[in-house]
Amino acid sequence: MQVVGLTTPQEIFVAAKERKFRINEILVIDDPYQGPLIGEVVEANSYNRFIPLSINHDFIDARVLESLERLGYSISEDEINIARVKLMTEASFPVTTGAKAHLPDFSEVRDFLVRSDREGGLALGEIKNTEETAASMDESLKGLFYVYSRGERYRTRNVPFLLDLKSFQQYPHIGIFGGSGSGKSYGLRVIMEELMVKEIPSIILDPHYEMDFSDIEEGLEGAPDFTGAFRKFQIGEDIGVEFLALGKRDLLDLLSAVKPLTEAMSSAVEILHRRGDTYVSFSSRLELLAEALELGRIRIDKMLQQDMEPAERERYKKMKELIEEYPNIPLVSVQGIAWRLRRLHASGIFNYDIKPVKEALLSGKLAVIQGPIWLLQVFSTYLLSNLYRARRDYKDGELRGQSTADYFPPFVIATDEAHNFAPKGRDAASKGVITEIAQEGRKYGVFLVLATQRPTLLDETVTAQLNTKIIFRTVRGHDIATITEETDIGAEEARRLPYLPSGDAFVSSPLFGRTVAIRVRYPYTRSPHTLNPFDEIKRYRVSAEEKLFGLLEPHLPVYETNLLKVIQALNTGAPDVKLEVKTLKESLDNLVKSGRLKKTDTPFGAMYHS
């Protein structure tokens, strides 16, 4: 291998006959005057001067090449390989042409590849095309995990990519970008697994119900057991919002998450909500006011003059008070608020609190928060503000030298579909708290891991704070443009983005000072959704058919004219089947179609038999 052609202090060409270059490979150039220079292959070419790309040239046909091969000569012997190499740090002078180059020993390039150790870093995957260098790596870094490539799963042979946890304080927050099927979800899963291994308190918002870590992949040696390391919470079933603790702002956010509030509604909520309100007190106030407004002051007065039960009288009295207190609130606003509140209540959100989440974090676990996306948005706003406040209060107290607040640990917040939580150009309930954490979180040790397939739709202030970006395959030109703008990813890498295989990613991190091409490691656990929905349909159909056939078998042969009797027998035997004549006939015909039964015409109508 040697440097050829015109060189610059930043970029050179290296040619080799004996081996092909691969993109992202690291080479050491032994410049006789400047000492060893380290560069990365950014473009790899092979050229055979005997097979030129020229229309005017004699076209060499394959048959002749094959004949030559029979005669003992292979044209590939005359191939040369050329790499465009970008130096990691600019040289003082242009590189000497003719300088030799070699594949580095691990010790030569350690600092460029590994910025952490096994204990202090999140092992996210392997650095691509570093096998040769990895061979001379310390044993403790070898074969740390499995990777999956081209249908095969094997122990990594490359240098591991370790994301240093401690560096988070300096460079907080991770962004994960990539289209669907790009491996983004795997990437997120791997990060969560690594956080669990390190027992870092974390929260993940899981709108897809896929963050379960109890299902371990088979055949992975040394896979940790995560069953005790995470806890799953369903909003409205395990956790919820303590109404009493809600501030006006929280309540407004919650209500507007159901459906945006009008100006009038917002001010109505501000007026109507009182400190110390419970759900019951607030909702009954709303309902009563709505009724009062509907009746009108005159009719309420009239009613009060009539004779009635004391309880009933009490009700009208309250109505009168309310209507006198809030004469200017329009009825529609009150009804709108009441409707939103009912919907929230129906989700069960007010029946629980967030204590279990706090407990999970305090014991260093991962809390998985599940719920439909609208509810998740509402709830996360409340949850994150609360947890963030808990941490901030503790830390601020500590700084002032008065530890009044209870201990609350630093933690990581992760979410997929992050553009829903902090969208660009429009408001969302959760946007405020996420922006705040993005800007100030590092002071308190609260970090974000935000994944999205649409970086363009993510709020710019937030994007700007994501110091480490993991970028998977991206096809949309718009998103590629955003990524190029927001990261230090180069033009070469941006061009490759649409072609990245699933699971491959570029990591742009200030810690490395360059873009590192990685392959995300194979997760130890799998998502509960790995069954293809179409397989599911098929599986269900087969099992339903199987079940019916099992029930029918003792009654065979079955006559078309006598179906009712069969149904009676079946329904007593298996009450959950609930067949009718029409559906049974259809099912029988289906069984004939699939070959399980035969249908023969007899004088008594069609007969179904096996």
Place this chain on the structure above:
Amino acid sequence: MQELNEGLKNEFRQAAGAVRKRLEQRPDRAGMRAYIVESGMGRFIKSRKMSKIELERVMKKGGVAGVDGSTNSTGGIFPYVITLQQAMAKSTVAEEEIYFQHVICPLLFEEAVDEAGYQELVKTSLAGLEARAALSAVEKFSPAVLLIDGSLVRLKIEAKHLWEKLKEAALDSGTLLAGVVEGISTRVISSALKGVLPEAVTGACDWELLFGVLDVGEGLEVAPGCFKEGFRTIFMRTSGDPKPIGIDLLEEQYEYLGLVENLIYTLTPESGRGIPLWLDLIDKKVKISDATIEGLLKTYLGADYAEFLAPKRAKRSP
């Protein structure tokens, strides 16, 4: 402009007319074939592509080797000329490549030479290098077939001593020598058919008479006695190109003519210009580029003197 060139146009018209006349009088395909067959100066033979098994047999016998040479000079005015020559032999079987190089300069000779004499020397010197490469290839690789770029007769004339050695070595080791001639300049046919051919093409070159006359894969084997003594020659159309190539063979190895023809036909790309790919590969490897010459000159003579050797026309702006 139009006016001014009227005379020129006329002259051009006349010249084109003469060319057309000659082309028109050239016997057509059937006519030409008839002349040749009737005169008995040669016979038409068909070649075929060799099978994999046949090729493997050739490989086991030592494979195919090729020899080619290249010469290039600094562009100075005589005697400020330095000529670099190189010949190369390469076998399909061995990894080693044989190179012979030589530098000539009029100022190196003790006796003064004139320009024409120098050119002659350059020619014979290159032939000598090629013969040495060929000899070395026979000795080192003992290939089944040795393809030489250019005619064998030329080697015999321009490097007589080495040629005799080469021939002897080839006959000893059983290597078939074949000269492959891209630009045929012989007049074998017209001299054999003297008085028979139309007047306009009397003394025409062989390529001219055979242009388009042969089918792809077809050759005209010239009868013994019609060609230089000790050699046999075939004109053959090895590709889609209608202009045939020439193949020279030793008289002693005449019996292997079929094998050599088939091999050359097999190794020639269908859409190429008719030269076996192996020789094309060697040609590309052996070629001395202008850049090499220039680089050497600047290194060993110095840029200031190199300027002295640069001809005026190289400074023309494009």
